[in-house]
Amino acid sequence: MVVTVMTVCLRRLAHNRVELVLAFVVPIAFFSIFAVIFGSGVGTGLTPNIKVVGVDTVGDEQSRQILRVLRETPGLSFVDTAESDDQTEPEKGSTPRQKGSTPRPTPAPDETEKDLRAVEVQSASTSGNALTEQGDSRKADKQAGTSRRQAMELVRRGTATLAIVLRRQDDGMLMADLLSDSSDQVAPQVVSALVQQVLAGIPETSYRVPPRYAKTVSGPIGMPERGMSEPELPGTPSDAAGPPLPLKRVEIVDLLGKGKSNPVVTMYAAGIAVMFLLFGATSGGGTLLEERDNQMLDRLLTTGLSMDQLLIGKWAYLTILGICQTTLMFAWGQLVFGVDLLGHFDGFLIITVVTAGAAAAFGLLLATLCRTRGQLNGLSVVVVLSMSALGGSMVPRYLMSPGLREAGLWTFNAWALEGYDKVFWRELPVSELWPQMSVLMVCGAVFLVTARGLAIRWETD
Amino acid sequence: METDKFAPPSRPLRVESLRKSYRRVEAIRDVSFGLAAGERLALLGPNGAGKTTLIRCIAGRTKPDAGTIELLGKRLPPSGERDRLGWVPQDIAIYSDLTTRENLTAFARFHGLRGAELNDRVGWALRWTGLEDRSEQLVGGFSGGMKRRVNLACGVMHAPHVLLLDEPTVGVDPQSRQRIFEMLDQLRDSGTSILLTTHHLDEAEQCCDRIVIIDHGQLIADGTLEQLIARTIGPSRHVRLRIDRPLDRPLAPWQDGPLHGSLGVQNPPGGQDCLQTRVDDVAGQLPGLLETVRTAGYGVLNVEVHAPSLHDVFLHLTGQELRD
Structure with a gap:
């Protein structure tokens, strides 16, 4: 009897093509789809390129060098802000909203930001091909006005996953703020590691604390107010005039998840x-x-x-x-x-x-x-x-x-x-x-x- | 076969030279007939004869290759413009997860009824089906007979002049069948012409005014039962005798005056105890038949006399072969 039941079930399956497909083809199809998804992304050690935008608010040789190295780092794809100017330039009434749905008025660019120089924002192909020097310089010129606020806008709109903003603290410490979209829970960690690696490779000797910062570097460096802070990186103290600044720090700032x-x-x-x-x-x-x-x-x-x-x-x-x-x-x-x-x-x-x-x-x-x-x-x-x-x-x-x-x-x-x-x-x-x-x-x-x-x-x- | 090609203006439905083929198979071949006002016409035929295709052509669900269909004197396009036509399919095509009232209301709306007219018609349908007390119950829980009645009612919510019924009593008990035919009687009394297909020949015989038989897509008989009997097997009665012992030799041919040579006792093979024949005049011929059997040395245990039926006509016209 049991054999008869099994035989009947098998024969019914053999007569039903749809069930046959569901039983044998669909699992293979799904395995293939997920294999393609995971096989070319997560789990292979080949993290997909992360779209970033770079903002240099310091403008010295060290910061330029950091962004140059980052630009050539595999795994990062710099967003061409020249192509997304129309998106980044906030329109009247189209600015991001605060919770509560009332459109936030576009803030006037403050004077401090006007002074900030955003030099290093450049597109790079996923293979890391460098642009020609001429083209490089042209793009840099076009993007010279990119500010922290514009970078934030790019991240907020999803044009870039993350913005790397180089800035100098009052105490003279070079900070790399990673303005991140925390809906992507992988990118900030990956970029943080890459930026740390680059910062560690940039010599400290070229920088000395300007006199106006000299008083502020003596105290301990506190943790950032929010976000995640990476351990301080060892630096080489300089023997040049003024106290050396051995510290560089990477801070991940959650731009979008905040307050949710x-x-x-x-x-x-x-x-x-x-x-x-x-x-x-x-x-x-x-x-x-x-x-x-x-x-x-x-x-x-x-x-x-x-x-x-x-x-x-x-x-x-x-x-x-x-x-x-x-x-x-x-x-x-x-x-x-x-x-x-x-x-x-x-x-x-x-x-x-x-x-x-x-x-x-x-x-x-x-x-x-x-x-x-x-x-x-x-x-x-x-x-x-x-x-x-x-x-x-x-x-x-x-x-x-x-x-x-x-x-x-x-x-x-x-x-x-x-x-x-x-x-x-x-x-x-x-x-x-x-x-x-x-x-x-x-x-x-x-x-x-x-x-x-x-x-x-x-x-x- | 004699077909009534003349359709008087009072005939609400008229089909003329209809043809329909599916690839190389001719499902309908030059079929013509008419349906009179208030008439109940049975469309009969073996499985695969073309009945459903014919009904679907009339209902506008199948596009005929040639021929015309006229409804109330107006030639119909292949589909649409059938407001005065009702169609009740063979399957129970109602919403089993709606109540009786909801089903009736939905179909009334689909047929264009609104407002007071709709409410009146739904009330009438509930009374007509005898389901007033079940109006708020889901149809899915009903018996087969009750579902059939709701199925039927949904097809007549718009009070059609012509109603097409595809096997309306399939799968129901005799009581429900009787009830359904009482409902159809009421429709006929109100002037609705009904064309129904059925495999229950007794239904067609007892409840229909006229019978059309099609086979292999062709119309092979059209008329009242008496007309069909007269045209096919004739009015003779079927007589069956049971004798007291199996035949051990063929009986002498039975000859009786005017029937000489036309009918005789059909001798069964040896060893059987039943004899069958046909007689036109039971009272005049049966005694002679019995005498012939008795003279041959057999006793008669039982005599059965059957009037010719639609069943006999049907088998006479379509043969005994299975149609699968």
């Missing part, structure tokens, strides 16, 4: 929400196939209902359901985990509406691609999980190689997550959401129109 009650949850809430929007939409789209199987679709189409109305009705329902689900999830996040939903509700609502709309259209598209519910189940598992993996719902995209990050942009998960990231993490105003909104709306429209085209075959035999 539970920043990590905010990041993951969006990832989970988008993945479940997709699963919910494909499941909802599957009702079309059920209705086709039990003649409900035939019956509905003999009434006054047209296929256009049917699809739009289902799309609207799935969209509203998705909005409610996501809102409920974030509301729960606010109640239990401290996600600041109410403080960002306008941006949340906008990005949730377009994401839910695109997900609903995608669910209908998958349903109209399939013939049976079984096919849809198999296809949706493969597609949704792949999109979620590539798009950053499962694995943060900063862990992926540049190639995979680009591939991820073909999934709308990535765009939706970027939208939520802008709203909750970077606290950018609603007007900054237009790229994500545009992509998601276009995706939704294309999916819906394609689904309608595929559904033509169901209209009449």
Whole structure:
């Protein structure tokens, strides 16, 4: 009897192609996807290049040398601020917001910053190819005005993962402030180690404490007020005039996580929400196939209902359901985990509406691609999980190689997550959401129109 | 076969020279018939004969290759413009996770009803189906018969002039079947013309005014039961005799006046104790038959006389072969 039961199960499996695919092909497909993600990023010792922007507020030979060496360090990719000037230059009403959603007025550049010289901001290819000397100098000239504030803006907008700001403290200590986006939990540690390495290799002998600092260097060096501080690096005291300055210090400043009650949850809430929007939409789209199987679709189409109305009705329902689900999830996040939903509700609502709309259209598209519910189940598992993996719902995209990050942009998960990231993490105003909104709306429209085209075959035999 | 090609203006549905092929298979071949006002027409045929394709063409779910379909005198396009037509599919195509009232309301809305008209119609449908006391219960928990009634009601919420029913009583018990036909009687009384397919020949025989039989996509019979019997097997009765012992030799041919040569006792193979024949005049011919058997030395234990039925006509026209 037991053998008969086993035989029947095996024969049923052999007759069901979808189950066969789910049983044997899907695990291999997923293994391959994750192998590509992790194989070219984390776990290989080959950390993906980190996009940084360098700001030299000191402007002496030592600081220039530090940035020069950093620029040639493998693993760092310097952002070309000349190309992102339009992004860094704050527009009226488009500055980052404080919690509470009121746009923060653009502060006038203060006089101190005007004096700061930002010399070393330069793009470098991932292979570390140096620009020509001429081009180098041209870029340096263009970027001479880059300030700490502009660097902060670049990090806040996600153009750069991290800003390396070299400054001299009142006590004469050379500080390397790493203005970081702590949503990337790897980059600050990696850059910190690289900067330390470079600082350790720069001789101290060339620098002496200016007389105005002489009084301040005698006391012990305290820990930074916030952020993480690296141990002091040994330096070689100089025997030249004035007391030598043996100390250089690296400090990681969390630019975006500061003040957020539970920043990590905010990041993951969006990832989970988008993945479940997709699963919910494909499941909802599957009702079309059920209705086709039990003649409900035939019956509905003999009434006054047209296929256009049917699809739009289902799309609207799935969209509203998705909005409610996501809102409920974030509301729960606010109640239990401290996600600041109410403080960002306008941006949340906008990005949730377009994401839910695109997900609903995608669910209908998958349903109209399939013939049976079984096919849809198999296809949706493969597609949704792949999109979620590539798009950053499962694995943060900063862990992926540049190639995979680009591939991820073909999934709308990535765009939706970027939208939520802008709203909750970077606290950018609603007007900054237009790229994500545009992509998601276009995706939704294309999916819906394609689904309608595929559904033509169901209209009449 | 004689087909009524003439469809008077009072016929709300008229099908003319309809054809439909699926690749090399001709599912419908030049089918023509009409449906009179208030008439109940049974569309019969073996499995795969083309009944469902024909119904789907009329309902606008299948696009015919050629031919015309007229509804209330207006030629129909391949799909759409069927407001006065109702279609109840063979499957129970209702929302099992909605209540009876919600299902009826939804389909009434799909058919364009709104406001007071919608409420009136839903109330009528609940009374018509006998499900007023179950109006707020989910349909998923209903018996097969109750689901069939809701299924039927959802197809007539817009009070169609012509109703297409694809096997409306499949899988239900005799009581539910009886109830469904009572419901159809009420529709017919209100002037609705009904075209139904069924494999229950007794249903077609007892509850339908006219019968159309199609086979291999062709219409092979169209008329009342009496007309079909007259055109096919004739009005003779089927007589079956049971004798007291198995035959040990063939009986002499039975000859009786006007039936001479036309019918005779069908001698069963040796060893069997049943004899069958057909008689046109039971009272006049049966005594002679019994006498023939008795003269041959056999006693008659039982006599069964059957009037010709639709079953006989159907098998006569479509043969005994299995259609799989």
